Amino acid sequence: MRCDPVLSQGDLGGTRTLQKKWTTFQKARLECSLPERHVSFNNLRAVFTMPGPDWRGTTFYGIFHAQWGDVDVSAVCQYQINDVKKVFEGSYKEYREPSQRWGRYTGAVPAPRPGAV
Known part of the structure; x- marks a missing residue:
């Protein structure tokens, strides 16, 4: 699994209750x-989701789909919650509006780190 957490400023937050406020969603x-x-x-x-003896033992399976031309294909991938948790200890990405691309976030990581408390 290769993922990068994302820091989002001004994210609508689902039902728009956090609109126009500084919010951080991982x-x-x-x-x-x-x-x-x-x-x-x-x-x-x-x-x-398949629960383990505690949250650290949780396993979950994702059913994915892709299409290549006229061919539909599916796959099932397995993830351990601890592996997902480690992803959020890595570096962040941010959406760069001018280039309309994702890039590595180079600013200071907020303290406390989002999701740490």
Whole structure:
């Protein structure tokens, strides 16, 4: 799994209750792929969660879909919640409006780090 958390300023926050306020939402993209075949499944269709003895033992499965021409394909990828948690300890990305691209966030990481408390 390769994901980068995202810092979002001014995110609408779902029902717009946080509109026009500084808000931080951590987001990460789950990646399901067969790198040796250069195949990526980029559309998450469903998630199934299998609880462990405590939250650290939680496993979840994502059902992904992709389409290449006339061919529809699906895949199931497995993730451990601890692996997902580690993703949010990494570096951030931000959306750069002028270039309309995502890039590595180079500013100071907020303290306390979002999601740490």
